[in-house]
Amino acid sequence: MTRDRIRRSLRGLAALLAAVGLAAPGAAYAQGGPIKIGLLVPLTGPLATPGRDMVDGFNLFWEQARHTAGGRKVEIVVADTTCNPDQAITQARRMVHQEKVHFMVGPLCGHEGPAVAQVSKETGVPLLMDTAGADTVTKWDRTPTVVRTAVSASQIGHPWGEYMYKELGLRNVTFIGQDYTWGHEVTLGAVKTFTALGGKVAKIIWNPIGTKDYGPTIAAIPAESDGVSAVVVGVDRVRLFEAWFNFGMDKKKKIYGGYWMHQDALPQMDERAIGLIGNSLHYAAGLDTPENKAFTEAFATKHKRLPSWFAESAYTTGLWSKTAVDSIQGKIEDRAAFLNAMRTAQIKAPRGPLRMDGYDNPVQNVYISKIQKIKHPVLGEVMTNVPIKTYPAVSQFWTWTPEEFLKQGPYKR
Template identity: 30%
Template sequence: MKTIFKKCALTSLIAAGMAAGSAAQANEHPVKLGLMLPYSGTYTALGEAITNGLELALEEHGNQLGSRAVEIIKLDSEANPSRAPQNMSRLVRGDNVDFVIGPVHSGVAMGMLRVAQQTGAITIIPNAGLGAATNELCMPNVFRTSFSMWQDSYPMGKVAYDRGHRKVVTMTWDYAGGKEDLAGFEEAFTEAGGEIVEQILVPFPSTEFQGYLAQIGSLRPDAVYTFFAGGGGVSFVRDYAASGLKESIPLLGSGFLTEGNLQAIGEAGEGVLTTLHYAETLDTPENRAFVEAYQEAYGELPDTYAVQGYDTGMMLVQALEAVEGNTEDKDALIEALASVEFISPRGPMSFSDSHHPIQNVYLREIRDGKHEVVDIAYEQLEVPDLACKM
């Protein structure tokens, strides 16, 4: 028995020594971050803002993670779902990155998640809002530093009811992201006692809204709730104001209706209410410092995408410090990531059991071309993710 114990102890010591040697050797090399973001095409600005935010967070910490240098490998996702598995595999198997950060597009995320499941690659999603990523398709090695469509739209349902709206028309493009967004609003609004008098689905990516606006006028709802983004958001807000509906039927939306588009929307956006997990005017010490640093570094105001990139960096800083830079022990690293808590420019931030951020959602009104924070629409909202089994 003693002999067996000595052999086992010797084996354990050798194994521990080998593990320590392996970790020490790994720590001599940089931490590799593989960024799979759009650097061309429609979503270029989003990919660049996320990258800027991430790099700012790293720069503030000496461009080190757990006392190790950082190497960033950028791969253009092109927002192309068909190329997602190949691109993800290239980063994980070809470049041997320690973390994959991306994507922006939810369709790309679906392809990435398949490879994340096959390889166990630690993946941090800094934008794509598909609910399945931390729900039906959740896995220990996948985290989100952004939002889900439900999280940003659900709070507006109660806001609308509390403001006296009882009959609402909802409207979005006929695609998964838009439908998920409307579902969140509709859930909260009907729970409170409101009625959805019509749900209008527009073929994606059409921005021909005139016929639908005439339909809304004939329905005469108390308010309209909508999800459009990018150029579609600009067109809808401007067309809504031009139709005269804005004067009698308040326009409500997910924050992505106007995020990053204030200058293009112009006067048409004044008074529009949205809910989102960030606003550039949020008056906290953390956000004031972030806005100042971002403007100094990049010459422009940060947006939600920049904050999501910044918080991805802050998450990595805290987790790698907790494991002393050791990326070899994946279980310990995942546990450290799951335990991250900090005060972000967006407010207090931590992670649920499904690795989704628990965060404030703000009610914002466009005033003088800025997103002014009216209130916290929902404090520290946790996404249910009831289908997540991990």
């Protein structure tokens, strides 16, 4: 990072010298000057690990693309949002006013999303929302300058409810959900499709982020429920995992992860995880496509680990924005053209084919995945999410029409 700064200052100095020496080609320089991208992620705080994954994924893409798009150089400025909306707003304003970025990418934390969208709205600088998942950003509270490149929370919840009913044959499920917007929307999305098919909800147990003890949660699972669905984030993923096995629940009940055993948490879990259904998600590192193989191998070579969905998402955002910038020949100053290119591009990402729906949210595959040990060409034996069922081209509105869905209103506990 420091080296980047030095390099940037040197480049600035060079530009200054050039301007002093040759005043005439100044205009040409402005035309072909670098494209600046502001990446807003938490590098400290509770979600620092996924934040780091995003930076790594994003940088990997631009290194592969040799830091060029549309014939212009690309510069990346990273800011730490600390997962706090106040800090996110201030940093976004710094990106726009101080760093003069052409567009922003981020933020990660759900509640930072609307905050950064606010800055995009007041300044007109486009925001590629990645990976904050608040449903409302691409549904009830849209901003013309904001497009999402990751996923809406309930988009992964809907297929999960159907999968539990149809494929797992569950009829009476206990839902463990994380008590904040993302957790509500993923969990209640699954509850919605599960009950629509005739499934019964035994109980929904909400836990705030950072719950220390999952004992009470496990004790509260009704005896008659035939399965447990888990939607947990951050360090809670490991705590629930440990508590589940420590209480000997693995011998009594079946637990399934709707949003649980992500790649970044797997190293903290052990072989007991193998065979469990870990996630219903738009990405699984064990996905067997040429795009994903190339991506995971490059990522593993560089970072000695498999990418989480955060890393893939940031990588794909890089790919998506480069595709858009290429298609407008690098004229990033034309914001409307850039946003339009983002909205119409067709992407072959590591996670599968992508395109925007009419509401600025990607239509994409959702994978139900199982934790398995695989032989990785770079890392050797490693645990990962391997897809066992694919829901192709899932829309954020699932099977409803946008109008119907919007009329229902947001998922709220």
